[in-house]
Amino acid sequence: MTERHSFVLCDIAVVDGTGGPVREHAFLEVLGARIARIGDMADYAPRDGVEEVRLPGHYVMPGLVDAHVHLSGGRAEVDDQEIGVVAEPMGLKAMRSVYEAQQLLKRGFTTVRDISWNGFYLKRLFVEQQIPGPKVVACGPGLTRTGGHGDLFQFTPDYVAEHGVWGIVADGPEEVRKAVRRNLREGADAIKIWVSGGDNWPHDRIEDVHYSMEELRACVEEAHRQKGTIVAAHAENREAIEMAIDAGCDTIEHGEEIDEALAKKMVERGTILVPTLELIINWYRDFIPLGDEPRAPVRPEAFLYRDLYQERTEEFGEAYSAASEASFRTALAAGVKIALGSDTVYEPLTKYGEYSAREFRALVQYGMTVPQAVHAATAVSSEAVGMSHALGTLEAGKLADLLVLRADPTSSADVVYDAAHHARVYCDGKLTVRDGEFVW
Structure with missing residues (x-):
């Protein structure tokens, strides 16, 4: 079983689930089970004890x-x-x-x-x-x-x-x-x-x-x-x-x-x-x-x-x-x-x-x-399903249930449909699936 830890996904594009535009050149930081902050890479400053995971060309959306x-x-x-x-x-x-x-x-x-x-x-x-x-x-x-x-x-x-x-x-x-x-x-x-x-x-x-x-x-x-x-x-x-x-x-x-x-x-x-x-x-x-x-x-x-x-x-x-x-x-x-x-x-x-x-x-x-x-x-x-207070959008304080994709999920329905585009799945801040296989 992988342990939860603090990490930040860098050089990503964020699709936050609200219906708003894709946020390019962004980072998303997770502390434990929850999203801590989302921001622009231009404003990113590393923190001690937080692992950097660089995923250029990837898109992160809610699970x-x-x-x-x-x-x-x-x-x-x-x-x-x-x-x-x-x-x-x-x-x-x-x-x-x-x-x-x-x-x-x-x-x-x-x-x-x-x-x-x-x-x-x-x-x-x-x-x-x-x-x-x-x-x-x-x-x-x-x-x-x-x-x-x-x-x-x-x-x-x-x-x-x-x-x-x-x-x-x-x-x-x-x-x-x-x-x-x-x-x-x-x-x-x-x-x-x-x-x-x-x-x-x-x-x-x-x-x-x-x-x-x-x-x-x-x-x-x-x-x-x-x-x-x-x-x-x-x-x-x-x-x-x-x-x-x-x-x-x-x-x-x-x-x-x-x-x-x-x-x-x-x-x-x-x-x-x-x-x-x-x-x-x-x-x-x-x-x-x-x-x-x-x-x-x-x-x-x-x-x-x-x-x-x-x-x-x-x-x-x-x-x-x-x-x-x-x-x-x-x-x-x-x-x-x-x-x-x-x-x-x-x-x-x-x-x-x-x-x-x-x-x-x-x-x-x-x-x-x-x-x-x-x-x-x-x-x-x-x-x-009665869980919008905890998940469904990417924002600080929400649970870090994340789907990481190799293409823009807002560009074509096939990006979400085709599992070949799926790079990672995080549940409660834990890397759980990588390339269709469990990491556990």
């Missing part, structure tokens, strides 16, 4: 933040996710989740917000600093109603309660309150609630609202009672999005049906959008492909008979993708705060680290400038 991951420890494709994820031992999934978190760190993501049981324990493990890992902002399992997005209907309720890594079933305001309190007891930094369906299973439709306003308000009230707790609302249809905003949820996850009225309301309330673009826009391209030969289900999907004979064509999938993109562009144009969240869920479906980097590239592909995407992936994402 990246992924505000939506599932460190589930599963191995599956879409068709076998219940067997591939839920039916494996919880201990095995927990051990695999260490690898998953470390893959994110290797791609420059020094902080992640996790929705799974594993996050409770990963955060404790990495804080001990015996092995490298990102800061894990833990939601714990998301709140789902019986039969909701996190309730895996192929198994008995008792089995889901014991082995379901993603969700905790809660029905009615009092059960919702109890579930929030249970997660907070385990150390939750944030609470996730599935307000709408998610289109993963035959009875889990995006267009359905899964919680009442009374239940949703109970969740937010109970979470916010412990000050600083963020509430993240999975909301994929317009009604669910508006309910989540009105109930006081802090972030909207996915949010494919944002119109100008909802965007205006989000700006007024300060509600942050975590759009998970790479997954949402490509849902019917990469995960459930439609076309002349649609995928054959591994089991009959005669769950809701009224839906059994509804055909979803390739045209349907493209219309969904277009509407999701339009929703994002509407939010962006209105000035909604937008954070990076990948919704990486399990391998091989979404490769950890790689999928988060693809989400950065998607932010630019669908409308952001590269500097806007850098701001989203650092400052705004740190706010989305």
Whole structure:
């Protein structure tokens, strides 16, 4: 394990995460775990006991933040996710989740917000600093109603309660309150609630609202009672999005049906959008492909008979993708705060680290400038996970979570995306990754 010490990065360019211009010919000094000062090389004076690390031609930015991951420890494709994820031992999934978190760190993501049981324990493990890992902002399992997005209907309720890594079933305001309190007891930094369906299973439709306003308000009230707790609302249809905003949820996850009225309301309330673009826009391209030969289900999907004979064509999938993109562009144009969240869920479906980097590239592909995407992936994402007081920008007093690059990250999305440009990652002032390998 490398020890923390005091050092100064010299002859660098600083991208501070605020959205401002690149600061050329600069230095950044770290004392222990925190940034001590940033200045121009013309004003630099060395201090005794502070190591000089000269990195001419390199750019230093805040460590990246992924505000939506599932460190589930599963191995599956879409068709076998219940067997591939839920039916494996919880201990095995927990051990695999260490690898998953470390893959994110290797791609420059020094902080992640996790929705799974594993996050409770990963955060404790990495804080001990015996092995490298990102800061894990833990939601714990998301709140789902019986039969909701996190309730895996192929198994008995008792089995889901014991082995379901993603969700905790809660029905009615009092059960919702109890579930929030249970997660907070385990150390939750944030609470996730599935307000709408998610289109993963035959009875889990995006267009359905899964919680009442009374239940949703109970969740937010109970979470916010412990000050600083963020509430993240999975909301994929317009009604669910508006309910989540009105109930006081802090972030909207996915949010494919944002119109100008909802965007205006989000700006007024300060509600942050975590759009998970790479997954949402490509849902019917990469995960459930439609076309002349649609995928054959591994089991009959005669769950809701009224839906059994509804055909979803390739045209349907493209219309969904277009509407999701339009929703994002509407939010962006209105000035909604937008954070990076990948919704990486399990391998091989979404490769950890790689999928988060693809989400950065998607932010630019669908409308952001590269500097806007850098701001989203650092400052705004740190706010989305409730950690903007400690990280997300480069300024004196903030934690020294740093990503050092060989090219200007504001010039092209490929600089952040392509790991070949990544030279170093520092966590809490410790050199942790060099050229994609752990230094520990």
